[in-house]
Amino acid sequence: MTLELLLLVAAALFxxxxxxxxxxxxxxxxxxxxxxxxxxxxxxxxxxWHYIAPAAADGQVLIVLAVTAMALEMAVGFAVVTxxxxxxxxxxxxxxxELKE
Amino acid sequence: MAERTPLWAVFVLPALLVAVALxxxxxxxxxxxxxxxxxxxxxxxxxxxxxGPGREVLRQLVQQPRRTRASDVPxxxxxxxxxxxxxVLAAVVLPLGFRSVSDLPDGIVWFNAMEALAWxxxxxxxxxxxxxxxxxxxYRFLAQGLAYELPxxxxxxxxxxxxxxxxxGEVVDAQAGLWFAVWMxxxxxxxxxxxxxxxxxxxxxxxxxxxxxxxxxxxxxxxxRVLFLGGRWLLLVVAAAFSVPLFLGGGHGPLLPGWAWTVLxxxxxxxxxxxxxxxxxxxxxxxxxxxxxxVLTPLAIAQALVVAVVVLNR
Amino acid sequence: xxxxxxxILAVLAVVSGVWVFRFDSMARATFSLLTxxxxxxxxxxxxxxxxxGIVIVxxxxxxxxxxxxxxxxxxxxxxxxxxxxxxxxxxxAAVVCGLVFALLAAGILLAPWPxxxxxxxxxxxxxxxxxxxGPQMLTMMTLGLALFATIVATVVLATRRGRYDRLGDDxxxxxxxxxxxxxxGQ
Numbered sequence: 308m309t310l311e312l313l314l315l316v317a318a319a320l321f322x323x324x325x326x327x328x329x330x331x332x333x334x335x336x337x338x339x340x341x342x343x344x345x346x347x348x349x350x351x352x353x354x355x356w357h358y359i360a361p362a363a364a365d366g367q368v369l370i371v372l373a374v375t376a377m378a379l380e381m382a383v384g385f386a387v388v389t390x391x392x393x394x395x396x397x398x399x400x401x402x403x404x405e406l407k408e
Numbered sequence: 409m410a411e412r413t414p415l416w417a418v419f420v421l422p423a424l425l426v427a428v429a430l431x432x433x434x435x436x437x438x439x440x441x442x443x444x445x446x447x448x449x450x451x452x453x454x455x456x457x458x459x460g461p462g463r464e465v466l467r468q469l470v471q472q473p474r475r476t477r478a479s480d481v482p483x484x485x486x487x488x489x490x491x492x493x494x495x496v497l498a499a500v501v502l503p504l505g506f507r508s509v510s511d512l513p514d515g516i517v518w519f520n521a522m523e524a525l526a527w528x529x530x531x532x533x534x535x536x537x538x539x540x541x542x543x544x545x546x547y548r549f550l551a552q553g554l555a556y557e558l559p560x561x562x563x564x565x566x567x568x569x570x571x572x573x574x575x576x577g578e579v580v581d582a583q584a585g586l587w588f589a590v591w592m593x594x595x596x597x598x599x600x601x602x603x604x605x606x607x608x609x610x611x612x613x614x615x616x617x618x619x620x621x622x623x624x625x626x627x628x629x630x631x632x633r634v635l636f637l638g639g640r641w642l643l644l645v646v647a648a649a650f651s652v653p654l655f656l657g658g659g660h661g662p663l664l665p666g667w668a669w670t671v672l673x674x675x676x677x678x679x680x681x682x683x684x685x686x687x688x689x690x691x692x693x694x695x696x697x698x699x700x701x702x703v704l705t706p707l708a709i710a711q712a713l714v715v716a717v718v719v720l721n722r
Numbered sequence: 723x724x725x726x727x728x729x730i731l732a733v734l735a736v737v738s739g740v741w742v743f744r745f746d747s748m749a750r751a752t753f754s755l756l757t758x759x760x761x762x763x764x765x766x767x768x769x770x771x772x773x774x775g776i777v778i779v780x781x782x783x784x785x786x787x788x789x790x791x792x793x794x795x796x797x798x799x800x801x802x803x804x805x806x807x808x809x810x811x812x813x814x815a816a817v818v819c820g821l822v823f824a825l826l827a828a829g830i831l832l833a834p835w836p837x838x839x840x841x842x843x844x845x846x847x848x849x850x851x852x853x854x855x856g857p858q859m860l861t862m863m864t865l866g867l868a869l870f871a872t873i874v875a876t877v878v879l880a881t882r883r884g885r886y887d888r889l890g891d892d893x894x895x896x897x898x899x900x901x902x903x904x905x906x907g908q
Binding site: 308310311312313314315316318319320321322323324325326327329330331332333334335336338339340342343346349350353354356357358359360361362363364365367368370371372374375377378379381382383385386387388389390392393 | 724725728732735736739740742743751752755758759762765766768769770771774777778781785788789792793796797810811812814815816818819820822823826827830831835836838839840841842843846849850852853854858861865868869872873875876877879880882
């Protein structure tokens with residue numbers, strides 16, 4: 308277990324996530340790719356903390372930041388998907404209502 | 409302070425938990441039968457009824473398991489097995505007297521993280537069998553989780569705040585004089601509520617409720633069913649037992665040794681929960697959600713504030 | 723021992739990460755992602771950050787359980803009983819990702835990493851708390867505000883009913899007109 312190995316694992320996670328985020332068509336799946344990328348960031352931050360500067364708390368703060376970013380991204384992502392889905396549905400029902408008149 | 413625990417404790421812990429869960433389930437079965445027949449039973453009848461849960465386990469194990477069409481068997485298996493595993497993992501930080509299997513420096517967060525695995529477990533067990541009723545059960549547990557988790561986290565954080573430590577051993581040490589239950593009654597009450605909700609049991613049994621034919625457990629059979637429903641009892645035992653080091657002074661008490669006090673207090677909490685189940689009707693989740701977020705969460709925050717002020721002035 | 727745990731967690735993290743995009747069933751994809759992130763949490767614990775690792779496990783479990791609900795809700799074929807692919811631009815993405823990984827790997831292997839400075843504190847959790855409540859207070863407050871803004875924004879985006887729907891045009895209704903009544907009678 309060395310710094311390089313851990314960073315390579317983190318890079319692999321990041322790239323797998325990137326691949327998912329680039330290829331997936333649905334927004335929900337795209338967000339899973341983003342989560343995976345942020346997982347790689349977390350791992351890299353933890354490795355950097357442990358192997359480079361364990362005395363400073365900055366690495367830990369970076370992890371807290373990444374975890375919060377994950378939560379925010381999820382919440383906003385799902386809200387946007389819900390809004391999109393809902394507005395489309397509302398459009399459809401509005402059209403149906405106009406046809407009736 | 410907790411001492412080092414020998415390795416065999418790792419193997420004793422699950423056995424001990426299963427034994428306590430079987431006894432609790434037996435007592436519950438006796439009470440249920442008593443309520444049904446409405447007359448005092450003879451000693452022999454009581455013994456037969458108390459052995460009921462054990463017999464049911466054996467019956468499920470030898471019975472031919474059934475399958476539903478197009479079910480996702482691996483996911484259902486993982487879900488059913490994850491529930492008891494989560495309960496045992498959470499119990500790792502439980503002290504018996506003043507010793508736990510591993511007194512982790514972040515024991516309280518560890519307990520919380522492990523019981524959160526139940527969210528995934530119940531949903532998976534509900535999704536796996538490809539059946540509407542069990543999926544409804546799984547969804548209900550997620551709604552329940554959203555309702556109970558927020559006040560629950562604040563309640564256990566309050567106990568950690570009172571001891572100024574996340575280590576369960578130090579939380580117990582901080583209660584050598586006064587139990588936390590005495591000066592954090594709101595947090596203790598919220599914890600007891602969420603202990604029942606976490607094990608989706610008693611008034612919170614909607615995820616596995618009668619109205620959806622057993623909910624998340626509806627289609628489970630054989631060993632899966634034993635693991636899932638047994639895991640639920642284990643979770644209840646562990647959640648009740650964790651209230652002892654958090655709020656009821658752990659092993660502290662006069663005369664008796666520490667482990668005896670832990671056992672006594674755990675038995676008392678379990679007895680209270682079993683009694684409360686027969687007194688409180690099932691709560692619908694949307695009702696509890698509003699109560700939890702509008703009343704219990706602010707209450708828990710106010711309690712934490714009071715404790716924080718006391719700790720700062722100590 | 724540490725090395726064995728590291729290899730198991732690392733391989734499991736990457737493999738289950740790959741499987742997220744290969745499973746047809748959304749439930750499987752979600753819980754594969756959960757496995758991957760739990761392994762990341764385990765690696766963080768292995769690196770000596772117990773508190774953050776456990777918090778990652780806690781958060782990701784809850785997050786993925788909620789995510790599963792949305793996945794099933796919004797995907798057209800959540801159970802994957804009829805396999806289909808919902809990918810676009812597979813080749814380009816593979817090239818981009820391969821390049822990014824090659825660049826990152828080259829950077830990782832060639833960079834002259836500084837030697838370890840200082841020693842890990844006896845209680846990293848305490849250190850983190852002191853830092854967040856001291857020098858990094860601004861970070862913490864920004865995070866808090868961002869979380870609060872997110873709560874407001876998500877509710878605004880996701881809800882269909884405002885207060886006029888609930889309390890009438892003049893907001894005078896004594897009891898809110900909700901499709902599902904809550905427990906406190908609001």
